[in-house]
Amino acid sequence: MKVCVVGCGLIGGSLGLALRAQGATVVGQDRDRAAADRALELGVLDAIGDAAGAEIAVLAVPVRSIPACAQALTGLGAAAVVTDVGSTKAAVVRGGEAAFGGRFVGGHPVAGSERAGPDAADARLFAGRRVILTPTPRTEPAALARVAAMWRSVGAAIVEMDAERHDRVLAAVSHLPHAVAYALAGALGALGAESFRGLAGGGLADTTRIAATPAPMWVDVFLENRGPLLEALDAFAGELAALRGAIERGDGAAIAALIAEARAARARILG
Amino acid sequence: MKVCVVGCGLIGGSLGLALRAQGATVVGQDRDRAAADRALELGVLDAIGDAAGAEIAVLAVPVRSIPACAQALTGLGAAAVVTDVGSTKAAVVRGGEAAFGGRFVGGHPVAGSERAGPDAADARLFAGRRVILTPTPRTEPAALARVAAMWRSVGAAIVEMDAERHDRVLAAVSHLPHAVAYALAGALGALGAESFRGLAGGGLADTTRIAATPAPMWVDVFLENRGPLLEALDAFAGELAALRGAIERGDGAAIAALIAEARAARARILG
Numbered sequence: 001m002k003v004c005v006v007g008c009g010l011i012g013g014s015l016g017l018a019l020r021a022q023g024a025t026v027v028g029q030d031r032d033r034a035a036a037d038r039a040l041e042l043g044v045l046d047a048i049g050d051a052a053g054a055e056i057a058v059l060a061v062p063v064r065s066i067p068a069c070a071q072a073l074t075g076l077g078a079a080a081v082v083t084d085v086g087s088t089k090a091a092v093v094r095g096g097e098a099a100f101g102g103r104f105v106g107g108h109p110v111a112g113s114e115r116a117g118p119d120a121a122d123a124r125l126f127a128g129r130r131v132i133l134t135p136t137p138r139t140e141p142a143a144l145a146r147v148a149a150m151w152r153s154v155g156a157a158i159v160e161m162d163a164e165r166h167d168r169v170l171a172a173v174s175h176l177p178h179a180v181a182y183a184l185a186g187a188l189g190a191l192g193a194e195s196f197r198g199l200a201g202g203g204l205a206d207t208t209r210i211a212a213t214p215a216p217m218w219v220d221v222f223l224e225n226r227g228p229l230l231e232a233l234d235a236f237a238g239e240l241a242a243l244r245g246a247i248e249r250g251d252g253a254a255i256a257a258l259i260a261e262a263r264a265a266r267a268r269i270l271g
Numbered sequence: 272m273k274v275c276v277v278g279c280g281l282i283g284g285s286l287g288l289a290l291r292a293q294g295a296t297v298v299g300q301d302r303d304r305a306a307a308d309r310a311l312e313l314g315v316l317d318a319i320g321d322a323a324g325a326e327i328a329v330l331a332v333p334v335r336s337i338p339a340c341a342q343a344l345t346g347l348g349a350a351a352v353v354t355d356v357g358s359t360k361a362a363v364v365r366g367g368e369a370a371f372g373g374r375f376v377g378g379h380p381v382a383g384s385e386r387a388g389p390d391a392a393d394a395r396l397f398a399g400r401r402v403i404l405t406p407t408p409r410t411e412p413a414a415l416a417r418v419a420a421m422w423r424s425v426g427a428a429i430v431e432m433d434a435e436r437h438d439r440v441l442a443a444v445s446h447l448p449h450a451v452a453y454a455l456a457g458a459l460g461a462l463g464a465e466s467f468r469g470l471a472g473g474g475l476a477d478t479t480r481i482a483a484t485p486a487p488m489w490v491d492v493f494l495e496n497r498g499p500l501l502e503a504l505d506a507f508a509g510e511l512a513a514l515r516g517a518i519e520r521g522d523g524a525a526i527a528a529l530i531a532e533a534r535a536a537r538a539r540i541l542g
Contacts, residue, residue, distance in 0.1 A: 110472045130469060159470070172462040173471040177455060177478040182533040183514050184451050187507035189536025191443040196540045198401060199430070200444040201381045203481040207448040208537050210474040215530040219523045226518055233515050236458035237508075243454050244504050247493045255493055259486040262453040265460025266479050269467045 003150065004028065004054035006069055008039035010113060011085045012060030013121030016044035018154035021123050027054065031061075039118040050075035056150055059084040064220040066092050070099045081143040083107045083150075087170060087217070088225040089134045089163035097138055105147040106134035106163055108170070109156060114212040127155035134163040171228035173269070175221055176236055179229065181211035182218075274421065275299065275325035277340055279310035281384060282356045283331030284392030287315035289425035292394050298325065302332075310389040321346035327421055330355040335491040337363050341370045352414040354378045354421075358441060358488070359496040360405045360434035368409055376418040377405035377434055379441070380427060385483040398426035405434040442499035444540070446492055447507055450500065452482035453489075 003019055005012045005028040016026045016039065027049040030036040036048050051057045052075030061069045063086035070082070083105045086092045096104035111129040113120060131151040135144045148158045161169070185208045188196065222229060239258070246254035274290055276283045276299040287297045287310065298320040301307040310316050322328045323346030332340045334357035341353070354376045357363045367375035382400040384391060402422040406415050419429045432440070456479045459467065493500060510529070517525035 110470060112472060112474070129472075132470070169467060169470055172459055173467045173475050176458065177475050179514055179518075180451060180455050180511070181474075181478055182530050183507060183510040184448060185533035185537040186510040186514075186529060187447065187503070188443055188540055189532055190506050190510065191503060193536045193539040196440060196444045199381060199403070199440055200540055201383060201400075203383070203452075204444050204448050205541055206477045206480050207452055208533075208541075209477050211530075211533050211537050214534070215527045218530060219526045222518045222526055223521055223523055226521065230515065230519060232458070232462060233511070233518075235461050236454060237511070237515075239454040239457040239461065240451070240504070240508065240511075243450055243457075244501065244508075247450075247497055247504075248501060250494055250497070252490045252494055255490045256486045258457060259453050259482075259489060261460055262456035262479075262482050263485070265464045266456040266482050268464040269459055269471055270476055270479075 001025070001056075001150070002027070002054045004049070004051040004057045005045070005060055006030075006057065006073065007060035008035045008044060008118045009060065010116055010120045011109060011111075011125075012058065013039055013042070013044045013118040014123065014125035015058060015060065015085070015154065017042075017121050017123035018126060019150070020044075020046065022153045024153070027051075035118055039121070042118055042121065044118055044121055051077075051080060053077065054080055056080065056146060057082045059086075062217045062220040063088050063092055063224045067095045067099075070096065081105060081146050083147045085109055087174065087221045089132075089166045091224055093134055093136060093163045097136065102138045102140040103143050105139055105143050107147060107151070108132045108134075108166065109151070110174075111156075114210055116214050116217075124155075126151065129156050130159050131156040132159050132161060132166055134166050135160060136163070167225050168228045168231075171225055171232040175225055175229045176232040178210050178213070178218055179222065179233060180236065181208050184208055185211040272296070272327075272421070273298070273325045275320070275322040275328045276316070276331055277301075277328065277344065278331035279306045279315060279389045280331065281387055281391045282380060282396075283329065284310055284313070284315045284389040285394065285396035286329060286331065286356070286425065288313075288392050288394035289397060290421070291315075291317065293424045295424070298322075306389055310392070313389055313392065315389055315392050322348075322351060324348065325351055327351065327417060328353045330357075333357075333488045333491040334359050334363055334495045338366045338370075341367065352376060352417050354418045356380055358445065358492045360403075360437045362495055364405055364407060364434045368407065373409045373411040374414050376410055376414050378418060378422070379403045379405075379437065380422070385481055387485050387488075395426075397422065400427050401430050402427040403430050403432060403437055405437050406431060407434070438496050439499045439502075442496055442503045446496055446500045447503040449481050449484070449489055450493065450504060451507065452479050455479055456482040
C-alpha cells in the first residue's frame with residue numbers, strides 16, 4: 001500500500017510512522033519544508049513527494065487549511081481515495097465531496113496529545129483508539145473500506161457516524177474541554193500566575209494539560225465548529241452558574257448534589 | 272517520635288504509612304471505625320488510640336469537621352502540638368488557636384489524588400511535594416519547628432505563608448480547577464453522557480480527573496473558602512466569556528491571543 005500524507009505534524013507524522021511499521025510506503029509533504037525534512041529524517045516518510053501512485057491521500061492539516069490543501073494536491077490518480085484527520089467534520093466533508101466526490105471520506109482519529117510537530121510523532125498513537133469516519137450517501141463503499149482498513153492496520157477501531165452528529169459529540173467531549181482548559185489557564189494568569197509557581201498540585205497540571213496545545217489547530221476547530229461549541233459552552237456556563245450559586249448561598253446539599261451528578265456523568269462517559 | 276493521626280483517609284493514611292516507614296510510632300482513630308480497623312490492617316497505624324503520649328496530633332478530616340474533631344481530641348499532653356492538613360486555612364487556624372493557642376500550627380500538604388479512604392494511602396504521597404504551614408504571631412516557634420520536621424521526615428519541602436494568602440492562592444490553583452472540573456463533567460452529563468461513551472480522547476479524562484473526587488471534602492472546601500473561590504470563579508467566568516465572544520464573532524486573532532496568554536500563564540505556573 002502506498003499512502004501520501006499531507007502535513008507532517010503530530011497526527012500525520014504518527015500515521016506515517018505507524019503505516020511504515022506495517023510495511024506501507026509513505027510519501028509526504030508539508031508546507032513547512034523544514035517539517036517535511038525532519039519527518040524524513042525521523043523515518044515518518046519514505047520520501048518527500050506528491051500523491052502520484054498513492055492509493056490514499058491523507059490531509060493532516062488544521063481543518064481550515066483542508067480546502068487549500070485539497071486544491072494543491074498533485075499527482076492524485078483517478079482511483080485514489082482522499083481522507084482527512086480533522087477534529088470537525090461537517091464543513092470538511094462538504095468541501096471534500098465538492099473536490100473529490102464519493103472518493104472523499106471524512107475521518108477523525110480520537111487520539112492526540114498536547115505536543116505538536118513531527119518530533120511528537122508516535123507510531124503507537126492510534127493503537128486501541130477510535131477513528132470516527134463520516135460517510136455520506138455519496139461515499140463510494142470501496143473508498144470507505146480502504147480508509148477503514150488503513151486505520152485498522154495501525155491498531156484503531158472504526159466508528160461510523162454522520163458528520164453533524166460527530167461535530168455535536170466532539171463539541172462536548174473535546175472542544176468544550178479544550179476551551180475550558182484555556183479559560184482556566186488564562187484565569188490563573190489574570191489572578192497572578194507568578195505567585196503560584198510551585199504551589200499547584202497535580203490537579204491543575206492535569207486540568208490544564210490540553211491548554212499546552214499550540215493555537216493554530218484550536219483556532220480552526222473553535223471557528224469551524226462554532227454552533228455546536230457555543231451550545232456546549234452554554235451548557236457548561238449553566239452548570240458553573242449553578243455551582244457558583246450554591247457556593248454563594250452556602251448550600252452544602254446543593255453542592256453535594258452537583259458533585260454527585262458530575263461524578264456520575266464522568267463515570268458514564270469514561271468508566 | 273509518636274504521632275496521633277485523627278482521620279485515616281487518603282492524607283491521614285498516607286502520613287501514617289510514611290511516618291512509620293521513618294521509624295515513628297503512629298496511633299490513630301477515625302469516626303468511621305471500619306476505616307480505622309482497615310488502616311490498622313494496612314499498616315497505616317501501630318495502634319488505634321488517642322493522643323496520650325503523642326508529641327503531635329494531626330487532624331486529617333474534612334475542614335468543616337476540624338472544630339468538632341479538635342474538641343473530641345482526648346489524651347493530649349500539655350506540651351503536645353496540634354496541626355491539620357486542611358485545604359483551607361484562615362478559619363481553621365482561628366479555630367485551632369482558640370482551642371490550642373500557640374501550640375496549633377495550620378498545615379496543608381499540596382498533594383493528593385482523586386482517590387479516598389485508607390486503601391488509597393501511599394507512603395510516597397508527600398515525597399518531593401510542598402507542605403504549606405501558616406503560622407501566626409501567636410504560634411510557638413518550637414511547635415512550628417516540630418510540625419515542619421515531621422513533614423520533612425516524609426520528604427516534603429516546607430513553604431510558610433499567612434493563612435489568608437494561602438486561601439487566595441489555593442482558591443486559584445486548586446479550588447477553582449476542582450469547581451471547573453465538576454461543572455465540566457456535569458455539563459457533559461447534561462449534553463448526553465451516554466452517547467459519548469468511548470468517544471472521548473485523553474483530554475477529557477485528564478481535564479475531569481479531579482471531578483472523580485468524592486463530595487464531602489470538596490463541599491467543605493467550597494463553603495469554607497467561599498470568598499476567595501467566588502473571586503477566582505468570577506475571573507474564570509470573565510476569561511470564558513472573552514473566549515466565547517471571540518468564537519461567536521468568528522475572531523480568530525482574538526482566539527489565538529487568548530490561547531497564547533493561557534499557554535504562557537500555564538508555563539509560568541507549572542513550567
